Every structure is written in C-alpha cells, then in structure tokens.
Amino acid sequence: MFDKILIANRGEIACRIMETARKKGIKTVAVYSKVDAGARHVRLADEAYEIGPAEAKESYLKAQVIIDVAKKSGAEAIHPGYGFLSENEQFASACEDADIRFIGPTASAIRLMGLKDQAKSAMEKAGVAVVPGYDGAKQQVAFLLEKANEIGYPLLIKAVAGGGGKGMRLVEESSDFVQALASAKREAKSAFGNDQVLLEKYIRKARHIEVQVFADMVGNAVYLHERDCSLQRRHQKIVEEAPAPDLSDDMRYELGETATRAAKAIKYRGAGTIEFIVDVENGLKDAPFYFMEMNTRLQVEHPVTELITGIDLVEWQLRVAAGERLPLTQDDIKLNGHAFEVRLYAEDPVSGFLPQIGRLNHFSYPDPDINFRLDTGIEEGDEVSIHYDPMIAKLIVWGASRGEALRHMRRVIKNTAIAGVKTNLEFLFNIFNHQSFNVADIDTGFIDKYGDELTDRLRQVSVPVLVLASLCELMPHTEGYDVWDWSDGWQLNMNLSMNLTFTENGHKHDIKVTYLKEGFKIEVRDQSYHVTLLKQKGDDFSILIDGKKVSGKVIRKHEDFTVFCDGKVSYLHHFIPGADNDNVGSKSGRVITPMPGKISKLFVESGENVEEGQALLMLEAMKMEHTIKAPCSGVVELLSLEQDMQVSDGQLLLNIAECEANG
Ligand code: ADP
Numbered sequence: 001m002f003d004k005i006l007i008a009n010r011g012e013i014a015c016r017i018m019e020t021a022r023k024k025g026i027k028t029v030a031v032y033s034k035v036d037a038g039a040r041h042v043r044l045a046d047e048a049y050e051i052g053p054a055e056a057k058e059s060y061l062k063a064q065v066i067i068d069v070a071k072k073s074g075a076e077a078i079h080p081g082y083g084f085l086s087e088n089e090q091f092a093s094a095c096e097d098a099d100i101r102f103i104g105p106t107a108s109a110i111r112l113m114g115l116k117d118q119a120k121s122a123m124e125k126a127g128v129a130v131v132p133g134y135d136g137a138k139q140q141v142a143f144l145l146e147k148a149n150e151i152g153y154p155l156l157i158k159a160v161a162g163g164g165g166k167g168m169r170l171v172e173e174s175s176d177f178v179q180a181l182a183s184a185k186r187e188a189k190s191a192f193g194n195d196q197v198l199l200e201k202y203i204r205k206a207r208h209i210e211v212q213v214f215a216d217m218v219g220n221a222v223y224l225h226e227r228d229c230s231l232q233r234r235h236q237k238i239v240e241e242a243p244a245p246d247l248s249d250d251m252r253y254e255l256g257e258t259a260t261r262a263a264k265a266i267k268y269r270g271a272g273t274i275e276f277i278v279d280v281e282n283g284l285k286d287a288p289f290y291f292m293e294m295n296t297r298l299q300v301e302h303p304v305t306e307l308i309t310g311i312d313l314v315e316w317q318l319r320v321a322a323g324e325r326l327p328l329t330q331d332d333i334k335l336n337g338h339a340f341e342v343r344l345y346a347e348d349p350v351s352g353f354l355p356q357i358g359r360l361n362h363f364s365y366p367d368p369d370i371n372f373r374l375d376t377g378i379e380e381g382d383e384v385s386i387h388y389d390p391m392i393a394k395l396i397v398w399g400a401s402r403g404e405a406l407r408h409m410r411r412v413i414k415n416t417a418i419a420g421v422k423t424n425l426e427f428l429f430n431i432f433n434h435q436s437f438n439v440a441d442i443d444t445g446f447i448d449k450y451g452d453e454l455t456d457r458l459r460q461v462s463v464p465v466l467v468l469a470s471l472c473e474l475m476p477h478t479e480g481y482d483v484w485d486w487s488d489g490w491q492l493n494m495n496l497s498m499n500l501t502f503t504e505n506g507h508k509h510d511i512k513v514t515y516l517k518e519g520f521k522i523e524v525r526d527q528s529y530h531v532t533l534l535k536q537k538g539d540d541f542s543i544l545i546d547g548k549k550v551s552g553k554v555i556r557k558h559e560d561f562t563v564f565c566d567g568k569v570s571y572l573h574h575f576i577p578g579a580d581n582d583n584v585g586s587k588s589g590r591v592i593t594p595m596p597g598k599i600s601k602l603f604v605e606s607g608e609n610v611e612e613g614q615a616l617l618m619l620e621a622m623k624m625e626h627t628i629k630a631p632c633s634g635v636v637e638l639l640s641l642e643q644d645m646q647v648s649d650g651q652l653l654l655n656i657a658e659c660e661a662n663g
Helices: 011-023 040-044 063-073 089-097 107-114 116-125 141-151 174-192 249-265 302-309 313-321 402-414 425-431 446-455 463-474 483-487
Strands: 004-007 027-033 047-052 077-079 155-159 168-171 197-201 206-215 221-233 236-242 270-279 289-295 338-345 362-364 372-376 391-399 417-419 497-504 507-515 520-524 527-537 540-545 548-557 560-565 568-574 590-592 597-602 615-621 624-629 634-638 652-657
Touching: 004 011, 004 063, 011 027, 011 040, 011 313, 011 372, 011 391, 027 040, 027 063, 047 063, 063 077, 063 089, 077 313, 089 107, 107 116, 107 289, 116 197, 116 249, 116 289, 141 174, 141 197, 155 174, 168 174, 174 197, 174 597, 174 615, 174 624, 206 249, 206 313, 221 249, 221 302, 221 446, 236 302, 236 425, 249 270, 249 289, 270 313, 302 313, 302 338, 302 372, 302 391, 338 402, 338 425, 391 402, 402 425, 417 548, 417 560, 425 446, 425 568, 463 497, 463 507, 463 520, 463 527, 463 540, 463 548, 463 560, 463 568, 597 624, 615 652
Parallel strands: 004 027, 004 077, 027 047
Antiparallel strands: 155 168, 155 197, 206 221, 206 270, 221 236, 236 338, 270 289, 338 391, 362 417, 372 391, 497 507, 497 568, 507 520, 520 527, 527 540, 540 548, 548 560, 560 568, 590 652, 597 615, 615 624, 634 652
C-alpha cells in the first residue's frame, strides 16, 4: 500500500478521499488554487501546495504542475477524484511516465470510453445493446439533418466528448433541429473543446440505472449492484438511490453481469460505472436496456453504493491501484437496506436551476449518525464562486427499507439550513414528499413533469414564516438580552404596535405586531393571530400561533431573512419605505445578468415586441448556456449589447419598455 498520495481535486470529493486515506494511515497531499487557500480540503490534508489562480485551467487542470508537486512531496500515487483530470488519458499516462501510480483505469481504457461514439462501438462489439442512432464522423449540418430525419423524433443530440448533461439537446421536431445542433455544438466547443456530436433516438419514458463495477489488475471483475439516477434536471442527476426500486433480482443480475462483461471486454481496472438507459414505456419488468456510457472514475453518487454494500469504494480503489486483488468475490457482495443521496446545489429551481454564487453566511445540518452521512467541502463562511461546480454538499441517508430511508431524508432536509445563496433545499424536500416519488413511480422526465409542483411556483409565503421573520426583526440585537424582557414589551409601553413590511419575489406582505400582556397579536392578510414565544435559542424559534406549535430557524443578514420552517425555505427582505424601491409588486422590465458570463446569442432587436417568457438571449456562464427570458411583455430597448460580449454580475442587459404589469 502507498504511504503518501496526492489528491488532484478540491471540494467534497477531495475531502472524501482524504478520509479513507487517513483511516488507512496514508498521508495526503492537497493541491489548491489561490482562492482555495483556506478551503476544507486544504485544512484536512497533511501537506498542501498552491498550483495557480482560480480558473481551473490554470490550476486544477495543470497536469504537469500537479505531477511536479507529487514528485516534490514524495507522493507515490495520484487520486484524481471526479471531474478535472479524472478522465484525461494524457494525465493518466503522464503519471505513469513519471513513475507515479494513477488511481484509476489505464490511459487506454479512458481513451476508449472517453468519447461516446467510440464507447458505443466498443460496447456493441462486446455484445452490449446501445441506443439506436448515428455516431459517425461526418458532421455536415445537412447530412446530420438527414440522419436525424431518418432516426425520427424526438431525438437527442449529444456531444461525443460530453458529460454532466452539457452539449446535449432534445429535439422534438425536424424544424428545430438546425438551431438545436448549433447550440449543442457551441456549448460542446466551449466546455470540451470538441464540437463533434452524435444523434440518438430519445427514449420517452426512461429510467437511468447504472451499475458500479470494480476490476483488479489480474483480470477479476465484480459489480457492486446498481444505482437509480432517474431524477435529473438539465440531464444531470440530483437524487440518486440504491438499489433501483422495484428492480427484480433477475434483472439486477442481468444488468450486473452485462456491466461486468463490458468491463472485462475492455480490460478495465479500478472503479467504473456502466450507465444504462432502461426503456420503461411498458413498465420495468423485463424492460429493454441500452448502454449509454461508461464513466471511468469514482462517481459523485458512489456513497449510496457504499451504504448498501458496506464497502468503502475509495479503499478498494487504493488497494487495486496498489496491485492488490479485489477483496471480495461476487457472491460475497451483499445488498443491505436502501440509500438515497441528494445533491445540495447553490441554484434557483424557480428560475430554471440557474447556478447561484455567494458566501454561505449560515450552514447547519443534523449530526451524522448511522442513518445520515454528509459529504461536503464547504463550511459556513466559505464562498460558492463562479469558478467551480455549485454543489454545496451531498446529504446521504440509509434505512432498512426504502420507506425508512425516505423518512430519514425528510428529517435531514428539514433540519438543514443554508443562507447566503439560494439553494435547491426546498425543491429536494418537495421531491421527498411527492406521492409519485414515494411510490417509486419515477422516470427521467419526473422533474420536468412535476416541475411546477416541486418548485411550488405559486406558493404564497406562509403566515408562520412571516410571524417568525417579524419576531426575529423585533428581537433586540444586543447579545445577552433576556428574551423575556424583550417579549414583555407591554410593561414598558402598553399597547405598543409596530408595522412591518416584508417583500418576497416582488410581493409585499404587511404585518402589524402588537405587544400584549402575554405574547403578541399579529395581524397579517386581514387575520389576527395570538402568538407566544416558547423558546428562542440563537436562530431557532419555537412559538405558538393560536395554540399551534411552530418551530423554525431564521437567519438574518442585514435586512435579508432566510426562514426555514417545515421543509420550506423563504427568502424575505425587510422593506423600508424610502430606503427601498417603492415599485415592488409591479413587474420590472429591467433585465439584469444573474451572474458574470458571455452573451452567446441574441434573439431580439431593439424596438421588437416581445411576449412575457419569450427567449431574449443566451448567456454562457459556468460552462453552460442559460436562456434569459422576458420578465414581461413589451418593447425591447437594447443597451448596446452585442453577441460574444462579456457581461458582469448584476449588469443591466436590456429594458422592456411599456412593460405590462400583469403580475
Ligand atoms: P452525460 O455524459 O452528459 O451525463 P449521458 O449520455 O450520460 O450524458 O446522459 C445523461 C442523461 O440524459 C441520462 O441519464 C438520461 O436521463 C438522458 N438520456 C441520455 N440518452 C438518452 C436517450 N437516448 N433517451 C432518453 N434520455 C436519454
């Protein structure tokens, strides 16, 4: 076994790998970019070296610099984590050339599986079914259109070098093909430097079921059962579970054997995942499944496999890389209970899952135990920046049954709070309370289908949330102030009343609070409530509203309040007349950049009439294209915008005059 390894990654996965290394008595070397100097992975490592500025291509993707650090520090092996250099064949061979073991497959296996077209033909040769389509080298637009028409619609355009759902477009009909192709190619070019695409028949009702495989250097290969990753947004996973619900033992065996055969066919070594798409148009029983791609690395969702098998996948990776045989045979690999993972992202589900950036001024979660594990690389006070993936943490639960695991996840999400950036926390909570999800009626279209319910778009902020925010606002900000003195305000000033206004998503909420002999009278939306404070400790409140107990957490930063109550997360602003824009409540025609990026496409011209919701422009940010839509109907006034122009965070992009305030 190695004495010292370098982890060529950051964030939760770097921390995760270090934990196993520490357990095995292996010393760890971290590398970090300038902005990551204080990051958790740097603090966890035994040694750490700065390798360049924030941009990944100047730091975490600098293969030679990282290899030099490994040499200098005496690390015998490099673990690449996922993303960055993990599936870079040149890096894998450069490591071996430098006499440093790459903890992963051989460069040739990475090359073979790295491009989706090559991988598909290798799998066909190994007798594994693949999704029908076109994956040839000819890329002329007219030719691809012809092929697309032959395959039929709906179809998927995929970047051959793609990953993370980037460079992928669903095309519903022939007339949309050319525009979708151009957009997929643009995104692929910018994310992967390769704009070649393949075309695939789109499976309307599908489940994404993937098999974890492991192989050693002497030809043994096993599968560690499957994960169901059907819950995706933008073709990217956000909830994963193991085992796949309702999968029969026969099909589990068939998927596992197929995956192992595929791994053996390409002489694979280490951890890998074979992703299948299962056509569930006629249900899951005996459903046809097709190879989609192989990921030649540890996956983000590997913890669910660890929780149902009791196997530490990173430990196995280290052992295989050090030349050991696989520790278990297929028959010894058990499947126990059920596990879920959710990816907690800094993103706004209400505006198309747009990534968010900012500093986490609060991050709290329940204490980990045998049912709950948290993998993160971020702590309170850290920043989610535009430079890296906006994933904050993974919440992972285990239960003896799916039902028990569901209950644990609800409990965990309910007791997790993040403030400073918008997150998908409430969205995840809504998934775990959705009737169809609870009975495992899932497919890859789940989030699109139930999107409105899950984002709860029309939800009006609840009375308990407004009451909690009001109490927090009225609370004296002096440390050590006795809460009973404060809520006894009536003694000092009988019948003292205060008016407060909160805004949320452009809506105003007026509240009147009157101090009573016992508690408060709170008037909101023409109703009056009697409120008493049961307990307040830090940000946590326990109150009675007309005798009904409500608990919640309120995180206040200046005049902004993030309120967590019963799985709901509300972002309120304390509105101060005069200090704030008085136009709240009417829609604004001002279109502002949500984050720094580049205008990759302009769809409108000055003077053009647009409808609310119409696409105005495409913003390329964080390696993805985001459609910016008209907030209201009206006439476009472009403010010297040009294609390919760089724009900064919060910049006014255009104005929609005569904006109809129909909100
Ligand atoms: P990436 O490498 O970008 O993650 P994948 O090929 O793994 O892309 O596909 C990502 C997701 O897109 C899949 O999990 C699935 O939900 C969807 N998908 C991919 N191919 C198809 C297909 N042919 N039909 C329907 N959905 C598909």
